[in-house]
Amino acid sequence: MLTAQKIWSPTNLKEAWEIQNHIGIGEYCLVSGGTWLRTQWEANLREMSTNLISLEKIAEMQEVTEQLAFGKREIVIGAQVTLANCIESELMQTYLPSLVKACRRIAAPSIRNQATIGGNIYTAAGDTIPVFLIYEAKLRWFNGQTIETEPLEQWLITLQANQFKRDNRMLVGLTIEVEAQDDFSFFIKVGRRETFTASLVTVAGKGTVDNNGLFGSVLLAAGGGPVPARLSATELATCNRSGSTELFKSIYKSITTEFEATTDAFASAEYKKTVVANLLVSELFDRWEKNHLGGVTNVAGS
Ligand SMILES: Cc1cc2nc3c(=O)[nH]c(=O)nc-3n(C[C@H](O)[C@H](O)[C@H](O)COP(=O)(O)OP(=O)(O)OC[C@H]3O[C@@H](n4cnc5c(N)ncnc54)[C@H](O)[C@@H]3O)c2cc1C
Structure with a gap:
């Protein structure tokens, strides 16, 4: 039997959240670059959902920015930032050279043009994660109301303890404090x-x-x-x-x-x-x- 596929393209977080809620848990799949999902679908490890919610048009998830928070310098990386963007980013080259190196070692250039930081982290198996762990990165989640932060390390520990069951929060990005000078x-x-x-x-x-x-x-x-x-x-x-x-x-x-x-x-x-x-x-x-x-x-x- 043929099933009609519906692709949603929200332009902001609230809209994406409303679409999620409208469809209902288990009936949709968030798609960033789709590179990891594609391998799962092709290998029949996961069924393709009839509702695919593409995050690629959500502007607030696309940027790498620098900000001062309580006098400390932070780099904010949007979940939709691609691995290729990370490699090219001057901010990352200056403050997070190990992350740039990690991104360079993931897949081939064609994949890196699509694959995102958010997708890499959300799989809980991405090669960038050890670098984010040593920078004590904090994840930024949208819970339908506000953006909440959670240390990446804490999220990974909880995820493992909960048999890798995830909630319906959307990963907006992450922040990293980069003030300390490392040798x-x-x-x-x-x-x-x-x-x-x-x-x-x-x-x-x-x-x-x-x-x-x-x-x-x-x-x-x-x-x-x-x-x-x-x-x-x-x-x-x-x-x-x-x-x-x-x-x-x-x-x-x-x-x-x-x-x-x-x-x-x-x-x-x-x-x-x-x-x-x-x-x-x-x-x-x-x-x-x-x-x-x-x-x-x-x-x-x-
Ligand atoms: C040929 C090939 C080689 C690869 N090599 C490597 C490698 O060497 N190292 C490596 O780490 N990975 C590798 N990958 C896997 C993959 O490309 C990367 O992990 C990539 O960064 C995933 O990002 P994505 O945007 O494509 O994620 P997607 O496939 O879009 O999503 C991955 C998962 O995260 C969820 N998700 C995505 N964004 C969000 C969000 N904002 N909020 C909540 N949930 C979200 C999706 O629903 C899905 O479950 C490879 C893939 C391919 C096809």
Whole structure:
């Protein structure tokens, strides 16, 4: 039997909300770039809804802006901003180079022209999420009345606890505070081949290293588990500690204990834990060596 497809194109959040309510939960699907949805529909992993609500005409979801809130600089990224827009954005290149790197490592240019930040986050599996976690991004949701904010980390934890059941809020975008000056930030993706491939694991980190080799404000996150997650215990074990063989060994151990990896068709949880620990420790060691006295220190002797 043929089913008529209806495509809705609201031009603002209120209108989109009204359409949602009019159709009713379970009877519609929000579409941003549609790149993730397309793979789900084509692989028969999800049925195509008869009502597709396209978000592409909602102006307030399209921009990347900079604002001062309580004296702090924030970057506000609309959910409809594409991965290609992120790569080109001067604001992102200046304040969020790791995010630009993450976007560059997602799919091919043709996909990145359509794929959005909102869609990438909402899947709870997108490769940009570890970067947003280390920047302690706050999600902006429209609940029909107002815009409410929620830390991304909190949303991911709740989502997992609720068996990935989502409510009907619309993701408007996210905000990131960028005032603090970091000495380093990084993003690394490991896939099954070099380019245009889904990730096995992703890691992101940022922080400072002073002249005495002391780590400060270290934030770490990894993807490759049920949801991407911060590695808070490892962050705690790293901050205010000087680089040494013992420290790097203990960071490695802490990561393999803390990181909850999942086994999939291509890699075991144990393998992913080892890769994540290797990536993060070697990256921290590298940054420590470069920043600490210009990179002339021998770790064994420090
Ligand atoms: C060939 C190919 C390669 C890919 N490679 C990668 C990769 O390497 N890394 C990676 O992370 N992803 C990859 N993807 C997946 C996908 O392209 C990205 O995750 C993309 O960012 C999703 O954004 P989108 O706008 O297309 O989302 P959509 O497909 O439009 O939506 C994704 C989900 O989010 C919901 N949604 C979208 N916007 C909102 C909103 N504002 N509020 C509430 N719900 C919303 C939708 O209903 C849907 O459930 C790939 C896809 C393809 C086709």
